Amino acid sequence: AQSVTQLGSHVSVSEGALVLLRCNYSSSVPPYLFWYVQYPNQGLQLLLKYTSAATLVKGINGFEAEFKKSETSFHLTKPSAHMSDAAEYFCAVSGNQFYFGTGTSLTVIP
Amino acid sequence: EAGVVQSPRYKIIEKKQPVAFWCNPISGHNTLYWYRQNLGQGPELLIRYENEEAVDDSQLPKDRFSAERLKGVDSTLKIQPAELGDSAVYLCASSRPSAYTGELFFGEGSRLTVL
Numbered sequence: 001a002q003s004v005t006q007l008g009s010h011v012s013v014s015e016g017a018l019v020l021l022r023c024n025y026s027s028s029v030p031p032y033l034f035w036y037v038q039y040p041n042q043g044l045q046l047l048l049k050y051t052s053a054a055t056l057v058k059g060i061n062g063f064e065a066e067f068k069k070s071e072t073s074f075h076l077t078k079p080s081a082h083m084s085d086a087a088e089y090f091c092a093v094s095g096n097q098f099y100f101g102t103g104t105s106l107t108v109i110p
Numbered sequence: 111e112a113g114v115v116q117s118p119r120y121k122i123i124e125k126k127q128p129v130a131f132w133c134n135p136i137s138g139h140n141t142l143y144w145y146r147q148n149l150g151q152g153p154e155l156l157i158r159y160e161n162e163e164a165v166d167d168s169q170l171p172k173d174r175f176s177a178e179r180l181k182g183v184d185s186t187l188k189i190q191p192a193e194l195g196d197s198a199v200y201l202c203a204s205s206r207p208s209a210y211t212g213e214l215f216f217g218e219g220s221r222l223t224v225l
Contacts, residue, residue, distance in 0.1 A: 009150070020208060029138070036216075041205075041215050041218070041219075041221075043114070043201055043216030043219050044201070044216040045204075045216070046213045046214075049213065050221075053209070085164065092152075096166075098153075098155070100154075101152050102152050103150070103152050
Protein backbone atom coordinates (compact mmCIF):
# COMPACT_ATOMS: atom_id res chain seq x y z
CA ALA A 1 0.00 0.00 0.00
CA GLN A 2 1.16 3.52 -0.71
CA SER A 3 0.20 6.85 0.79
CA VAL A 4 1.51 10.32 1.47
CA THR A 5 1.00 12.58 4.45
CA GLN A 6 1.38 16.30 4.17
CA LEU A 7 2.09 17.98 7.48
CA GLY A 8 0.41 21.33 7.81
CA SER A 9 -2.67 22.15 5.76
CA HIS A 10 -1.78 25.86 5.80
CA VAL A 11 1.64 27.48 5.68
CA SER A 12 2.30 31.22 5.70
CA VAL A 13 5.65 32.78 4.89
CA SER A 14 6.84 36.30 4.28
CA GLU A 15 7.90 37.29 0.81
CA GLY A 16 11.60 36.46 0.45
CA ALA A 17 11.56 33.87 3.24
CA LEU A 18 12.29 30.17 2.95
CA VAL A 19 9.42 27.93 1.89
CA LEU A 20 9.29 24.45 3.43
CA LEU A 21 6.36 22.14 2.72
CA ARG A 22 6.51 18.73 4.33
CA CYS A 23 5.62 15.38 2.84
CA ASN A 24 6.14 11.90 4.24
CA TYR A 25 5.39 8.82 2.23
CA SER A 26 4.62 5.19 2.85
CA SER A 27 5.51 2.66 0.21
CA SER A 28 6.32 -1.02 0.17
CA VAL A 29 8.34 -0.60 -3.01
CA PRO A 30 10.79 2.07 -4.16
CA PRO A 31 8.51 5.02 -4.69
CA TYR A 32 8.09 7.52 -7.43
CA LEU A 33 7.31 10.84 -5.76
CA PHE A 34 5.87 14.03 -7.13
CA TRP A 35 4.97 17.56 -6.14
CA TYR A 36 2.13 19.27 -7.96
CA VAL A 37 0.92 22.86 -7.65
CA GLN A 38 -2.63 24.05 -8.11
CA TYR A 39 -3.47 27.70 -8.61
CA PRO A 40 -7.03 28.87 -7.92
CA ASN A 41 -9.58 27.47 -10.34
CA GLN A 42 -6.95 25.57 -12.28
CA GLY A 43 -5.84 22.00 -12.64
CA LEU A 44 -2.70 20.53 -11.12
CA GLN A 45 0.68 21.23 -12.67
CA LEU A 46 3.82 19.18 -12.08
CA LEU A 47 6.53 20.98 -10.09
CA LEU A 48 9.03 18.15 -9.88
CA LYS A 49 9.37 14.40 -9.62
CA TYR A 50 11.69 11.83 -8.08
CA THR A 51 12.17 8.61 -10.01
CA SER A 52 15.16 7.01 -8.25
CA ALA A 53 17.87 9.07 -9.89
CA ALA A 54 19.40 11.97 -7.93
CA THR A 55 17.96 12.39 -4.45
CA LEU A 56 17.89 16.19 -4.78
CA VAL A 57 15.40 17.08 -7.45
CA LYS A 58 15.09 20.51 -8.97
CA GLY A 59 11.80 21.68 -10.41
CA ILE A 60 10.22 24.69 -11.98
CA ASN A 61 9.94 28.15 -10.42
CA GLY A 62 12.97 27.62 -8.17
CA PHE A 63 11.51 24.75 -6.16
CA GLU A 64 13.43 21.66 -5.18
CA ALA A 65 12.84 18.58 -3.07
CA GLU A 66 15.08 16.05 -1.41
CA PHE A 67 14.29 12.35 -1.19
CA LYS A 68 15.36 10.96 2.18
CA LYS A 69 14.74 7.24 2.40
CA SER A 70 15.77 7.01 6.05
CA GLU A 71 13.12 9.58 6.97
CA THR A 72 10.59 8.52 4.30
CA SER A 73 10.33 12.18 3.42
CA PHE A 74 10.17 14.28 0.28
CA HIS A 75 9.95 17.84 1.53
CA LEU A 76 9.56 20.73 -0.91
CA THR A 77 11.66 23.87 -0.48
CA LYS A 78 12.29 27.20 -2.13
CA PRO A 79 14.94 29.60 -0.79
CA SER A 80 12.96 32.79 -1.33
CA ALA A 81 9.18 32.98 -1.55
CA HIS A 82 7.51 35.11 -4.17
CA MET A 83 3.96 36.38 -4.13
CA SER A 84 3.21 34.27 -7.18
CA ASP A 85 4.00 31.10 -5.19
CA ALA A 86 0.72 31.38 -3.31
CA ALA A 87 -1.17 28.23 -4.26
CA GLU A 88 -2.13 24.75 -3.11
CA TYR A 89 0.65 22.16 -3.18
CA PHE A 90 0.11 18.42 -3.38
CA CYS A 91 2.57 15.66 -2.75
CA ALA A 92 1.89 12.38 -4.56
CA VAL A 93 3.32 8.87 -4.68
CA SER A 94 2.77 6.46 -7.49
CA GLY A 95 2.74 2.72 -7.75
CA ASN A 96 -0.25 1.11 -9.37
CA GLN A 97 -1.92 4.49 -9.24
CA PHE A 98 -1.24 8.00 -8.03
CA TYR A 99 -2.02 8.73 -4.39
CA PHE A 100 -2.27 12.41 -3.55
CA GLY A 101 -1.88 14.04 -0.19
CA THR A 102 -4.52 16.36 1.21
CA GLY A 103 -2.59 19.43 0.15
CA THR A 104 -0.88 22.40 1.77
CA SER A 105 -2.13 25.90 1.10
CA LEU A 106 0.76 28.34 0.87
CA THR A 107 0.16 32.00 1.68
CA VAL A 108 2.88 34.56 0.95
CA ILE A 109 2.73 37.70 3.06
CA PRO A 110 4.05 40.88 1.44
CA GLU B 111 0.82 21.17 -27.88
CA ALA B 112 -2.72 21.64 -26.64
CA GLY B 113 -3.38 20.64 -23.06
CA VAL B 114 -6.18 18.59 -21.57
CA VAL B 115 -9.48 20.28 -22.32
CA GLN B 116 -12.50 19.92 -20.09
CA SER B 117 -16.03 21.27 -20.31
CA PRO B 118 -18.05 22.73 -18.81
CA ARG B 119 -15.86 24.65 -16.37
CA TYR B 120 -18.77 25.27 -14.04
CA LYS B 121 -22.12 23.56 -13.62
CA ILE B 122 -24.89 24.24 -11.13
CA ILE B 123 -27.75 21.79 -10.96
CA GLU B 124 -30.44 20.74 -8.54
CA LYS B 125 -30.23 17.38 -6.84
CA LYS B 126 -31.62 14.43 -8.75
CA GLN B 127 -30.74 16.09 -12.07
CA PRO B 128 -28.26 14.48 -14.46
CA VAL B 129 -24.94 16.06 -15.42
CA ALA B 130 -22.17 15.17 -17.83
CA PHE B 131 -18.57 16.27 -18.12
CA TRP B 132 -16.41 16.00 -21.19
CA CYS B 133 -12.67 15.61 -21.52
CA ASN B 134 -10.32 15.75 -24.48
CA PRO B 135 -6.85 14.49 -23.54
CA ILE B 136 -3.52 15.48 -24.98
CA SER B 137 -2.99 13.98 -28.41
CA GLY B 138 -1.14 10.68 -28.20
CA HIS B 139 -1.88 10.09 -24.52
CA ASN B 140 -3.39 6.64 -24.27
CA THR B 141 -4.16 6.82 -20.57
CA LEU B 142 -7.01 8.96 -19.27
CA TYR B 143 -8.07 9.53 -15.69
CA TRP B 144 -11.06 11.04 -13.99
CA TYR B 145 -10.47 12.39 -10.49
CA ARG B 146 -12.80 13.98 -7.98
CA GLN B 147 -11.46 16.72 -5.76
CA ASN B 148 -13.51 17.73 -2.76
CA LEU B 149 -12.95 21.10 -1.16
CA GLY B 150 -9.70 21.14 0.78
CA GLN B 151 -8.72 17.66 -0.33
CA GLY B 152 -6.42 16.06 -2.83
CA PRO B 153 -7.70 14.43 -6.00
CA GLU B 154 -9.15 10.94 -5.67
CA LEU B 155 -9.22 8.57 -8.61
CA LEU B 156 -12.61 7.64 -10.00
CA ILE B 157 -11.61 5.75 -13.13
CA ARG B 158 -8.60 5.12 -15.33
CA TYR B 159 -8.68 4.20 -19.00
CA GLU B 160 -6.01 2.58 -21.10
CA ASN B 161 -7.26 3.39 -24.60
CA GLU B 162 -10.93 2.34 -24.59
CA GLU B 163 -10.64 -0.02 -21.65
CA ALA B 164 -11.49 0.99 -18.10
CA VAL B 165 -8.65 -0.70 -16.21
CA ASP B 166 -9.38 0.73 -12.78
CA ASP B 167 -12.90 1.78 -11.82
CA SER B 168 -12.92 0.44 -8.29
CA GLN B 169 -13.60 3.89 -6.81
CA LEU B 170 -16.38 4.82 -9.22
CA PRO B 171 -19.82 4.81 -7.53
CA LYS B 172 -21.43 2.72 -10.19
CA ASP B 173 -24.97 3.17 -8.99
CA ARG B 174 -25.01 6.76 -10.22
CA PHE B 175 -21.73 7.39 -12.04
CA SER B 176 -20.83 6.17 -15.47
CA ALA B 177 -18.01 6.92 -17.86
CA GLU B 178 -17.11 6.09 -21.38
CA ARG B 179 -14.19 6.61 -23.70
CA LEU B 180 -15.30 5.77 -27.16
CA LYS B 181 -12.54 5.38 -29.76
CA GLY B 182 -9.96 5.78 -27.04
CA VAL B 183 -9.79 9.56 -27.24
CA ASP B 184 -12.46 11.79 -25.68
CA SER B 185 -14.20 10.74 -22.52
CA THR B 186 -17.46 11.58 -20.80
CA LEU B 187 -18.25 11.24 -17.12
CA LYS B 188 -21.93 11.21 -16.19
CA ILE B 189 -23.75 11.45 -12.89
CA GLN B 190 -27.40 10.47 -12.74
CA PRO B 191 -29.04 11.40 -10.48
CA ALA B 192 -26.78 13.92 -8.76
CA GLU B 193 -26.74 14.17 -4.98
CA LEU B 194 -25.71 17.05 -2.74
CA GLY B 195 -22.52 15.21 -1.84
CA ASP B 196 -21.42 15.14 -5.46
CA SER B 197 -20.50 18.82 -5.31
CA ALA B 198 -16.80 18.84 -6.15
CA VAL B 199 -14.31 19.57 -8.88
CA TYR B 200 -14.02 16.80 -11.44
CA LEU B 201 -10.56 16.68 -12.92
CA CYS B 202 -9.52 14.90 -16.06
CA ALA B 203 -5.89 13.97 -16.63
CA SER B 204 -3.98 12.15 -19.31
CA SER B 205 -0.59 10.54 -19.64
CA ARG B 206 1.54 8.35 -21.84
CA PRO B 207 1.30 4.59 -21.24
CA SER B 208 2.88 3.24 -18.06
CA ALA B 209 2.78 6.72 -16.65
CA TYR B 210 3.07 5.92 -12.99
CA THR B 211 6.74 6.74 -13.31
CA GLY B 212 5.95 9.87 -15.23
CA GLU B 213 3.64 12.81 -15.22
CA LEU B 214 -0.07 13.36 -15.25
CA PHE B 215 -1.32 16.32 -17.27
CA PHE B 216 -4.45 17.82 -15.79
CA GLY B 217 -7.24 19.84 -17.27
CA GLU B 218 -8.62 22.87 -15.47
CA GLY B 219 -11.47 20.88 -14.01
CA SER B 220 -15.25 21.03 -13.99
CA ARG B 221 -16.69 22.50 -10.82
CA LEU B 222 -20.05 20.97 -9.94
CA THR B 223 -22.44 22.53 -7.47
CA VAL B 224 -25.51 20.50 -6.55
CA LEU B 225 -28.28 22.49 -4.84
